[in-house]
Amino acid sequence: MGAVLGCVHQLGEALVPVLIGVVVDQAVAGRDAGRLALWLAVLAVLYVCLSWSFRLGARIGERGAEEAAHTLRLALVRRVLDPRGGAEDDRLAGELANVATEDAKRVGAVNMALMSGVWAVAGLAVSAVVLLLTSVPLGLIVLVGTPVLLWLGHLLSKPLERRSEAEQDRAAGAAGVAADLVAGLRVLKGLGAQQAAVERYRRTSRVSLAATLRAARAESWQTGLVLALTGVFIALIAWVGGRLALEGSLSLGQLVTAVGLALFLLGPLETFAWVNADLAQGRASAARIARVLAAGPAVVGGDEPVPAGVRGELRLRGVRIGGLDGVDLDVPAGRLTGIAVTDPACAEALLGCLGREVDPESGSVELDGVPLTRLAPAELRAAVLVAAHDAALFEGSLAANVRPAQGTADGGPDPRTARAMAAADADEVARSLPHGAATQVGEGGRSLSGGQRQRVLLARALRAEPPVLVVHDPTTAVDAVTEARIAQGLREIRQGRTTVVVTNSPALLAVTDRVVFLDGGRVGAEGTHGELARTHATYRTAVLA
Template sequence: MQIRDLPYSDPGDPDVRSGPRFLLWLGRGQLTGQLKSLSWGLMHQCAIAGLPLGVGLAVQAVVERSGRSLAIAGVLIAALGVLIAVGDTMLHRTAVTNWITAAARVQQLLARKTAELGSALTRRVAAGEVVAVSTGDVEKIGWFVEALSRFAAAAVALVLICVGLVLYLPSLGLLVALAVPALALAVLPLLPRATRRADVQREKAGHATELASDTVAGLRVLRGIGGEELFLGRYRRASQEVREAAVRSARMWALISAVQVLLPGLLLIALVRYGAALVQDGRIEVGQLVTVYSAATLMLFPLRHFEEIAMAYSFSRPSAQRAVRVLALKRGTQPSTLGAMVPEGDLYDPVTGLLAPRGLFTAVVCGDPDEAGRLADRLGGHAEPDGTRADGGEADTAGADDTGQDPAGPRQLPSVLLGGVALDELPLDSARTAVLVQDKDPVLLSGTLRELLDVPSAGTVTAADALAAAQCADVLDALAQASVDADGDPMNTRITERGRSLSGGQRQRLALARSLVTDPEALVLDEPTSAVDSHTEARVAAGVKRLRRGRTTVAFSSSPLLLDLADRVALVRGGRVVAAGTHRDLLRDEPYYRAVVTRESDDGTAAPAAQDAQDAQDRLASIDASRTAEAIEDIGEKA
């Protein structure tokens, strides 16, 4: 595999049983590149190992005053120099190729998994972890794959050198051959502690990065409650913890490096002392001592690769484990058994009993916003193992033992059905075409409005119709004023990253228009009007119902304005649909429904405090809830 051939047409199916198995799988996938690097590495190392022989012959030729022997030694040294230069150049070339291709393969695997899971990925794994894996961890994994062949070349070269020295001069060669294994393995007892300290450093660095991201994301809220200095102090403490952990880790690696210098130094001292005694006794010649000493000195270079491979593995193993956690996620356990088809019919979830009849506008009311998000995700065809919720949701413990664990292990929840067809059994493209889920906080990519609405679609809904249904007239006016075109065309106005130049309601309506343009068989909207005023909300709900007539639409909301326009309303409580009907019927007959929608308790008394708490939680959603709560508590105590 050459760099010019990237990206891979198919990065393959990785072994995600563990981090080391994943690294082994990567190495096997680059076997040709590894063999090339090993060959050039052997050539480079053996050429370096041959230099002492040439130097020893030259010294002995000078002692014996033999011009012919000196010329032969010079030619040998020159030839070895050429081999060293060629070997080093090609070794570097092939090793870097291995590094880049391994990193590219991992990035392709991550990109493929991201496309497969979609928005469900960040519900199962933190977004920061995904970014860390695709950037820093990829480099560390590539480093280990690249260092592996150089380490193998160094190990083989050490064996050849030791065998050669034993054959060349047994009296000194045996001393070197017995000492080299001890030198190579001397650092092994220190590696576990060094690895643990490196893991602690990475953990603390990740915590500090997460804290910084939370602070930046919630800066507006922090200023409102006066918590900037408090969070700044926390970040300073976290930064100092990272520094201290880095120093502790560096001390251990410095100790390993010192051992790598000290023990070979002791070997050279013993070798010179013993060799000098043999020369004095006339048992060996001066040139032979110089040859053995030079070979032992140059052996320090391949010995360094033992330290490097230890460092590379200690850093790449947790990185590979993090990559495995992402790559092991699955859209569903059932393989795609159906062809490229888009089923039609009712949308039904067998787990909750939610039924969205074909062609109707169905609203879903959940008392728990997190439960609504998980259910919306399920309707998109992303089933999760029962009992292993990565998003913190409650698991179904039916059949579990006294400890709350299912003795048979995690079970896969059944897939959502569209027209009686399980979404997990459809190819990914067909499933995405059939059901589209719009998150509560959709992301707008940077680009013009025309590019934003240029998405794969059925072609039956125009951008103008979608914008009109989503009530984007004021958004178009604002974009027209900001347009750089002479005619003020809002479609050519550039939207900044994540739509930061727009208000929350404007971003939400543009995202809704983008979803409407796709015109899927079933459209699932999670709180599509939470950021707009009541008048706009009523018009948006009416526009969506009108535009989606004859198509299945599911909207998660507790807004009476939207619920009153729905053809059918389902009430979900405790993970099951407990009632279904029209908004007015449920409002009259279901106390829990009335409490959620009208913000009253079951006995009819108002519950403004609970709603205020919910509103506060929504406003603080951009920062970590637990840290925000602690910050507010600390500020209250100081006040």
């Protein structure tokens, strides 16, 4: 519809110089006031039609561009949030955000560019027909010269396409680095590494700036050359029209029409230059979007629903991935199991397997005797909740981070939320804040200390009440007294449900029913914390030293 209305607008624009030529020949030259008034009225009606068709057509076109960009953003978000993962591999969060915003916007703008291209073609076609009817030589110049100009414009857009893709790659990289640095700002300050971080971003930003300048230069050269060629083309039409008028082949009104159409052609030809540039940038952005959408999943298969009534028994057989080297491990249902490691890579690999973020290179992981590879990832993660050490808090209140749609009919916290917060000692955090649990924690929980964030994250995991809960180092930033309270609260609230604590914390391991010690990627020992601390020197060094 936008293209149709735009064609009506271009038809009206092309007819304006034609009507002015008619006015000159039939009214001005003949000094006929009646005809002058008639043709001026026709011209006024024409202007009303062409202005409204442009307004409505442009509105429809812009809406199409915005809806296309929005559709792409939704597709990208769905791919990034796909339970099978894979889209975020080798990409920073800021880079993905850049693809979903700037690249989606540029590809959506292709809709407007294509529609404008149709308008320009319609304007050129009408102008060529009118010029052929007015003068065959002028019409042939337009018909032959326009395809040549379009071909040259396409060739000139190739460098812009290449440099635009490089520009977006560098800009996305800079955005990713910036997002990483902001997320880790508190850690950087603690390490005194702010200056090194600033230098890193400065280098990345300079590379991005250089790519942007190269793309801008390519665009300016492309636009300038196309406009220069267009100007030569228009001058040629005006020169031929003037010669024909001097020879008597054209009347004064026809000369006015020819020159007016030549000037009108500047619009469609400039539009073609803009369309070529937009298509070049759109193709570059489309390639980046396509790479994200086409990224292979991190885990494959798994469509079965999780069986009802999950008991929570976990079993690993010959699991080999990352730091794990053929691990055989049984986690009994309804028990609190501690897992201590000598290598942090073992902990990361184990968490990835239990949460099915990755599948083992060999071996199997089972839940109640069912291999995880057979279960739908989203349902599995609802049954086996892996609370990572570096999980994020979201913009909003402390209460909303523990439980979305927080509260009861009287506005207070529900009993289960209160129990979870008490178990994680997050109720003490709420009491220390100005507005209690209603206090806004800021993006990433930046208004909280490291220990406060850990307690809120643990409360959120406990409030979810999954059949199987796996927590990783939930107390590394709290003091010993608070850690002891949390350890006891964790044991009490998870009584009778399967819980795995991956940590080297003596306070947490002391309240577990059983500890599995992974040494060198294999199970090195099993027993209670007290037994292992007395009898196993390597365990004692890893946990107590």
